Amino acid sequence: MADHNPENTPQTEAVLDWHDGDMPYSRAFDDHFYCRSDGRLECGHVFLAGNGLPDRWQRKAPFRIAELGFGTGLNLCETWRQWRGTAPEGASLHFTSFERFPMARADIARALAHWPEIEHERTILADKWPDAPAGRVEIDLAPGVRLTVVCGAALESLGNETTPFDAWFLDGFAPARNPDMWSAELMAAVFRLTVPGGRFGTYAAAGFVRRNLAAAGFVVERRPGFAGKREMLCGERPVG
Template identity: 60%
Template sequence: MAITWDDGDRPFSEAFQDHYFSKADGRAECGHVFIDANRLGERWQAGGPFRIGELGFGTGLNFCETFRRWKTLRPPDGHLSFTAFELFPLGKADIDRILSHWPEIAAERAALTAHWPERAEGVITIDADPQTRLTVICADALKALTALPDRYDAWYLDGFAPSRNPDMWSQDLMRAVFDHTAPGGTFGTYAAAGFVRRNLQAAGFTVERRPGFAGKREMLAGSRPAGR
């Protein structure tokens, strides 16, 4: 994936003509849009295994910030499985450069980049610590997800902007996400486009609008009903 740099360290995708994260603060954006919207802090307290699925691994920022929060909140018997789908993985040097912007996640960045291959392809599995496993599937999200039997407790829907990358928000992919969500499972996304909301609702999710991050008017969050 060809990227250029704004303000020295903010990556911009040439292919999708979009930035990878908010100019305000990508790490704080992750907390608001994904961690808080999915109520992860309170849900992790239950212990046992917890599975997060992500559409669009990008820079790895969401994983690193989630890993940081997870380490402060997890019970002794907790285990986090974080699975991301990324068709255009970034190189190790770019990921390291991007994530070095946040000293708060220095340890998590080191855990990620220490095991990130020079040429990212296929399925990348990283045991970040004994309670945390990252899996990045470098493939088309719809094809890869459809082939998996797994169900996830929470989803981060984080593809590039719907207007720039509509395939990542299609009705078929949203249906696949629903089918691979545990009953009562949740999602969060910065996106608020009408067709995204309608595709999520058509798939079977309950969807609500919430205040967006850093002055953005709206974002979407929701869940798969427990009885479905």
């Protein structure tokens, strides 16, 4: 979920505490991995609705989602759950996430067990997740559903990508705790890798995040945030 590397933090794995039994907390970034009220519902409000989903994936052409910050895999699992119930027959989903510190299988399974609604997705993800995730992790989750997790610094990883995405979930740790994940350079890379008419959604509403997204070329929209949070951001890469 992070791009910045605090001193004394291991390079390849998330270092966690656990709050309330099953809520992972990053020691490196002094922050929770998702909204404390309900991260699954937050995903639906911010990332799916912010990207106009599931409406925009009602097509036969492959739909490509990218995410900054895989974390527990919660956004993947909730997206996949909604995809299973709404995607047209024969459609395909490719979900790509960029993650500096991938979590261990047991930690992913523990965190996602909080939501019985995604038990089907959690079980498959945990079963297929590698013991030592590194490099480019490719997992076929189900017919027509593929997961790619690119382990490493986000800016470098995005620099190696060439195929643009239909939707972006911008889900790094809070901008105040991890400003590198919201930099002008990274937002420009996100814009480059967005199809014309493609969208992004993020819980972040900090002024410098909004300015960096707009400077990259996105038309940025403010919407009410989740669970009483005043604002979130979403937007579109203009067509033409």
